[in-house]
Amino acid sequence: MSLRIRFQYPTGSSLGYSIERLSDGTFYDFSTSTFVAAPVTPIASLPEDSGNFLGRYKLTLNPTPVAQFTDGDYAVTVHNQASANTVVAELGATMHAGDDATVIPQPGSTVVDPWTVSLPGSYASGSAGAIVGTNLNAAVSTRSTYAGGPVASVTAPVTVGANNDKSGYALSSTGLSAITLPSGITAAQALQNLDAAVSTRSTYAGGPVASVTAPVTVGANNDKLGYALSSSGLDSIQVETGINARQALSPILAACAGAVSGAGTGVVVIKGGNSSTTRITATTDNAGDRSSVTLTLPT
Numbered sequence: 668m669s670l671r672i673r674f675q676y677p678t679g680s681s682l683g684y685s686i687e688r689l690s691d692g693t694f695y696d697f698s699t700s701t702f703v704a705a706p707v708t709p710i711a712s713l714p715e716d717s718g719n720f721l722g723r724y725k726l727t728l729n730p731t732p733v734a735q736f737t738d739g740d741y742a743v744t745v746h747n748q749a750s751a752n753t754v755v756a757e758l759g760a761t762m763h764a765g766d767d768a769t770v771i772p773q774p775g776s777t778v779v780d781p782w783t784v785s786l787p788g789s790y791a792s793g794s795a796g797a798i799v800g801t802n803l804n805a806a807v808s809t810r811s812t813y814a815g816g817p818v819a820s821v822t823a824p825v826t827v828g829a830n831n832d833k834s835g836y837a838l839s840s841t842g843l844s845a846i847t848l849p850s851g852i853t854a855a856q857a858l859q860n861l862d863a864a865v866s867t868r869s870t871y872a873g874g875p876v877a878s879v880t881a882p883v884t885v886g887a888n889n890d891k892l893g894y895a896l897s898s899s900g901l902d903s904i905q906v907e908t909g910i911n912a913r914q915a916l917s918p919i920l921a922a923c924a925g926a927v928s929g930a931g932t933g934v935v936v937i938k939g940g941n942s943s944t945t946r947i948t949a950t951t952d953n954a955g956d957r958s959s960v961t962l963t964l965p966t
Contacts, residue, residue, distance in 0.1 A: 668765035670728040670736070672713065674745055674756060678722040681749040682713040686728075687742040695735075702735055710746055733765040914964040921946035 672684060686695035688702045696706030716723040724745075745756040760767050786800025843855040850857075901913035920940035925947075928936045937947040948961040 668729070668731045668733070668736070670731050670741075670743075670760060670762070670767050672724075672726045672728070672743055672758065674713065674724045674758065675722055676724055676745075676755065678715065680715070680724075680747065682715075682724050682755070683710040683746045683748045683752065684713045684726070685710045685744045685746065687744065688737075688739070689742060690737070690739045700732075700735065710748070710752060712748070713745065731762070731765050731767075736762045736765045738763050910962075910964065917965050918946050918962055 670686070674682070676682060687693070688695070691702075693702040693704055694706045694709050695701075696703050696708055697711045698706070698708040711726075713724045713726050715721065716725050739762060741760045741762055743758040743760055744754055745758065746752040747755050763770050784796070787797040788800065790796030790800065843858065844853050846854040848854060848857055852860075898913055901916075902911045904912035906912055906915040917939060921937050921942075924940040925942070926938040928938075933951060935947075935949045935951055936945055937949075938944065939946040944963065946963055948963075949957045950959045951957050
């Protein structure tokens with residue numbers, strides 16, 4: 668397995684070469700014989716031939732193991748080592764089975780048209796040829812019978828027999844229009860007339876009302892059963908700028924019933940009532956006057 672390099676250049680030159688594996692952009696490291704992103708020795712000498720072949724620079728790199736020279740395309744760059752390794756040429760090479768030799772069919776071998784191969788034939792179990800040949804064994808046009816199971820979508824009209832599942836069905840206005848009552852009008856028309864008749868009865872004579880969704884004006888409410896003040900109600904009441912009623916109650920409870928530490932030290936810390944959370948931090952003098960207060964309020 669080899670990579671053969673042949674290049675013509677003025678005689679007496681000092682040339683070198685590097686190899687790039689185009690499939691991943693890595694370069695051949697001549698010190699480790701591996702392809703890496705940043706090789707330690709990226710360029711090797713490309714010697715000049717002799718005799719009648721002066722001016723021809725040639726080298727055969729051997730071995731070129733398959734593990735490094737995988738099947739694919741490679742770029743061989745020729746460098747002028749006498750001029751800071753400037754590039755003087757790019758050569759292309761295709762490697763197969765670790766060698767750059769052209770792949771030629773063996774004598775007597777024939778190229779088989781895959782569309783002429785019988786399926787499943789000699790394809791191994793589990794291979795694509797065996798699966799297609801074993802399972803796709805009848806014309807698709809003959810398989811038109813539906814044996815049941817969920818159907819994601821049916822766009823053409825169908826005739827349904829017994830429907831055991833009415834889930835998701837709804838009565839449409841066109842369905843009401845198709846029902847004729849003994850009076851000769853449709854069910855939709857009868858409901859329209861019923862709506863008109865009911866709309867004339869707007870007086871409420873009393874009794875429980877299950878639900879009212881539109882805004883109403885309530886007079887005297889004699890029954891407060893079930894009413895309760897919610898935290899959101901307190902949140903809407905502003906006591907000080909940025910402090911609502913619920914938040915204001917927290918430091919009040921802390922001042923009255925919270926644990927105190929640091930008294931007499933100049934920095935007094937007061938925990939929340941029945942809580943370990945610090946609610947008040949006050950800076951005081953010997954007289955107890957507060958020069959600054961930091962509140963930690965519930966959100």
